[in-house]
Amino acid sequence: MSGPSTPSEDSATDVVRWAAFSCVLVPVVLLWYGTSLAGxxxxxxxxxxxxxxxxLLLRQSERxxxxxxxxxxxPSPRRRGRHHRTGTGAHRGGRHTGGNTPVG
Structure with missing residues (x-):
């Protein structure tokens, strides 16, 4: 990485470092207290x-x-997926009756 890093990147790196440290420290402590090697x-x-x-989630959040x-x-609001159509609620195609009158 070149250039200055932001405080959030520094804190994220610190969190990952502490987590990696605990990945080593916890099993050592467990072995010290008599846990099996497999455990x-x-x-x-x-x-x-x-x-x-x-x-991975932290990096994705930072990006x-x-x-x-x-x-x-x-993505722009006009480029939505198949089921997320734009508009005010009008449906495409289908049967249209004359307003809110009962069909009968």
Missing amino acids: ATGTALGLAAVTAVCR GAARIKAGEAG
Whole structure:
């Protein structure tokens, strides 16, 4: 990374570092207190998986915040998916009766 980093990036990096540190520290403490090697290894792998997922979500959140800050709020409202049609509620096609009168 080149250039100055923002405080949020620094805090995110600190969080990831502490999480990685705990991935090492917790199994060591568990072994110290008599937990089996398999149990400590399983705990380490579980903590590493949770840390990796949290890191991915944190980075994704940072990219989204940077995009909003830069003025790119995402896809334009006119480019919605198939089920998110624009307009005031009028449906395309189908049967149209004359107002709110009962059909009969």
